[in-house]
Amino acid sequence: MTTPESAFLHQVRHNPVYGDFVRALGPADGEFPLLPVEAFRTGRVYAADTPPELVFRSSGTTGMRRSEHAVAKADRYRQAVFAGLDHFYPDWRRFVVAGYTPGYDRNPHSSLIHMIRMLIGEDASGLSRFLEPGQPVPSDWAAAVHASGRPVLLFGAAFGLMDLAEAHPFALPAGSIIMETGGMKTHRREMDRLDMHTRLAQAFAVPAADVHSEYGMTELLSQAYAGGDGRFRTPPWMAVSIRDPKNPILCLPDGAEGLIGIFDGANIDSCCFLLTGDRGRRHPDGSFEVLGRWKSDNLRGCNFLVDE
Amino acid sequence: MSTFHPDDIRHAAAAARAQAVPPPAALPLPVSVLCLHAGNLPLVGWQDVLAVYRAGMRYAGKLSRKDPDLIPAFLAETALPLAPVPGFPLHHTDLAAFRGLRADAVLFSGSESSVPGVLRRLHELDAVHDATRFLIRTAHTSLAWVDRLDTDTLRELAEGIARYDGAGCRSVRRIHSPLAFTQAARLLADAGSPFADRTPPPRIRYRQAYLQAIGAPHIRIGTVLVSPEPPLWDEDGYVTWVQAPLDRMIADAADLGAGLQQLYHPGAAPPPAFPHPRWEPLSQAQTPAWDWRPDGIDPVSWLLSPYFPA
Numbered sequence: 001m002t003t004p005e006s007a008f009l010h011q012v013r014h015n016p017v018y019g020d021f022v023r024a025l026g027p028a029d030g031e032f033p034l035l036p037v038e039a040f041r042t043g044r045v046y047a048a049d050t051p052p053e054l055v056f057r058s059s060g061t062t063g064m065r066r067s068e069h070a071v072a073k074a075d076r077y078r079q080a081v082f083a084g085l086d087h088f089y090p091d092w093r094r095f096v097v098a099g100y101t102p103g104y105d106r107n108p109h110s111s112l113i114h115m116i117r118m119l120i121g122e123d124a125s126g127l128s129r130f131l132e133p134g135q136p137v138p139s140d141w142a143a144a145v146h147a148s149g150r151p152v153l154l155f156g157a158a159f160g161l162m163d164l165a166e167a168h169p170f171a172l173p174a175g176s177i178i179m180e181t182g183g184m185k186t187h188r189r190e191m192d193r194l195d196m197h198t199r200l201a202q203a204f205a206v207p208a209a210d211v212h213s214e215y216g217m218t219e220l221l222s223q224a225y226a227g228g229d230g231r232f233r234t235p236p237w238m239a240v241s242i243r244d245p246k247n248p249i250l251c252l253p254d255g256a257e258g259l260i261g262i263f264d265g266a267n268i269d270s271c272c273f274l275l276t277g278d279r280g281r282r283h284p285d286g287s288f289e290v291l292g293r294w295k296s297d298n299l300r301g302c303n304f305l306v307d308e
Numbered sequence: 309m310s311t312f313h314p315d316d317i318r319h320a321a322a323a324a325r326a327q328a329v330p331p332p333a334a335l336p337l338p339v340s341v342l343c344l345h346a347g348n349l350p351l352v353g354w355q356d357v358l359a360v361y362r363a364g365m366r367y368a369g370k371l372s373r374k375d376p377d378l379i380p381a382f383l384a385e386t387a388l389p390l391a392p393v394p395g396f397p398l399h400h401t402d403l404a405a406f407r408g409l410r411a412d413a414v415l416f417s418g419s420e421s422s423v424p425g426v427l428r429r430l431h432e433l434d435a436v437h438d439a440t441r442f443l444i445r446t447a448h449t450s451l452a453w454v455d456r457l458d459t460d461t462l463r464e465l466a467e468g469i470a471r472y473d474g475a476g477c478r479s480v481r482r483i484h485s486p487l488a489f490t491q492a493a494r495l496l497a498d499a500g501s502p503f504a505d506r507t508p509p510p511r512i513r514y515r516q517a518y519l520q521a522i523g524a525p526h527i528r529i530g531t532v533l534v535s536p537e538p539p540l541w542d543e544d545g546y547v548t549w550v551q552a553p554l555d556r557m558i559a560d561a562a563d564l565g566a567g568l569q570q571l572y573h574p575g576a577a578p579p580p581a582f583p584h585p586r587w588e589p590l591s592q593a594q595t596p597a598w599d600w601r602p603d604g605i606d607p608v609s610w611l612l613s614p615y616f617p618a
Binding site for chain 1: 421509510511513514516517518520521522523524538540
């Protein structure tokens with residue numbers, strides 16, 4: 001397993017962007033420097049000598065440059081995804097995997113869709129599949145899944161699943177898990193996570209505790225997962241720290257809110273040390289909560305703090 | 309220990325001393341005003357003190373714990389004759405000190421997200437009453453138009469960017485110019501030499517290391533980073549250079565809406581193609597006149613309006 005220490009030495013030597021970042025920062029007391037994920041929008045963040053086998057791109061919005069993550073070895077991504085699921089969901093292969101997302105052919109550069117495609121490919125029964133967004137779940141598929149006696153692992157972005165829940169609710173087989181992959185803020189609504197999970201549970205007839213969350217991003221190869229308690233946990237080769245927005249080289253104590261920083265040992269060929277723009281809070285057991293995007297007006301001079 | 313560089317404090321004090329403020333209005337009854345001073349905006353905070361004085365009202369000021377001495381020092385230096393009644397002027401760093409004040413008006417400058425919490429706390433403390441009037445200013449962004457690179461313009465621009473470490477709603481946050489960043493960068497960096505001895509805080513060092521790592525063009529003036537579009541961050545200590553015709557500035561000002569504080573122009577007059585009430589000379593970016601109108605509102609008129617209706 002890649003340790004942070006060995007990853008740091010490797011990347012300072014082999015990743016020009018991270019190496020330059022560390023050198024420009026200079027000697028500093030604190031933790032390993034975390035490269036802002038925005039670096040993936042401005043150029044290639046890469047630490048391998050061979051051409052990438054995969055390139056993931058973020059969806060992005062109009063006028064915004066998309067992140068691009070060059071993955072040197074496709075098999076490393078595969079291993080990270082499967083080992084992560086094995087860690088948190090040891091019996092996941094028993095599930096029928098469904099992705100309520102655009103299919104792979106329509107978005108081949110999405111890391112999430114690539115991941116779901118790999119999971120679907122592991123199910124020889126043919127029941128696992130992508131579900132067409134905006135359409136009701138095909139009744140023949142739902143019947144076949146129920147007849148199989150297998151539970152469903154349903155992946156989807158939060159707002160997409162909410163659309164499905166509102167327009168075409170249906171009962172999932174007992175033991176199923178809904179895996180929302182983030183994206184609770186859309187042009188149409190912003191919703192509290194707990195409220196959303198409650199509504200999804202009702203619409204798909206599963207206990208609220210079986211609405212889980214996945215925390216991943218284009219710039220990472222590994223994922224963290226949250227069960228019903230809303231606290232994300234990382235696989236052993238990944239770790240989260242909460243960084244001080246006023247000095248991101250420093251970690252904040254457990255319970256304090258700050259920027260979510262990530263060590264992803266699977267990212268050894270791009271960058272293992274990343275600073276996200278997400279606001280989070282860590283707990284003493286190493287789990288963490290995602291509290292939304294960090295709002296920069298927290299760092300604006302016009303902000304008035306009732307500093308009592 | 310102030311959060312400000314000593315030069316900034318001297319600059320603010322000199323500006324405060326230089327203001328010739330007219331005498332106060334005569335009010336038919338005592339009126340108390342609670343000013344919630346954001347510590348990182350010395351002249352804006354001072355301007356609120358002046359507004360209370362001009363309105364002939366009783367001043368109470370919640371001072372920032374980071375800079376508790378600035379406003380009292382300005383009061384002492386200028387010998388401003390605030391209403392000399394028992395209990396006033398009153399200033400304190402602890403909001404709880406204003407418990408039971410029941411102020412008739414509150415002046416507040418801050419981010420929109422902080423407003424609900426502040427209002428709730430004031431009511432909990434009985435620092436306000438049911439009829440208290442609130443003047444809440446939330447504008448946060450000032451833009452500068454730069455269509456020339458003469459010595460005065462560059463000096464004023466550097467001052468507008470780097471004074472108070474780029475903090476506050478009057479500091480230049482975005483530069484609009486028909487000129488390329490590469491044309492101006494070296495000259496502007498040189499013009500910022502009076503701020504060269506300032507040590508950037510860790511956040512800015514982190515940002516600058518990032519810009520260097522990705523090969524992004526940028527300069528640092530004092531503790532403030534300037535880089536061309538696209539904007540990378542929206543926070544104090546970072547300024548974006550927008551190379552575009554004036555039309556783009558007009559569009560950006562409209563997009564900012566209530567968030568727009570000031571527009572600055574070099575030389576004597578703003579570009580005639582863009583009439584707007586918020587234009588000010590670039591030279592005044594960090595030295596607002598006593599009658600400056602934050603968010604376009606004259607605080608003296610606002611304070612007096614219930615007592616002297618138009």
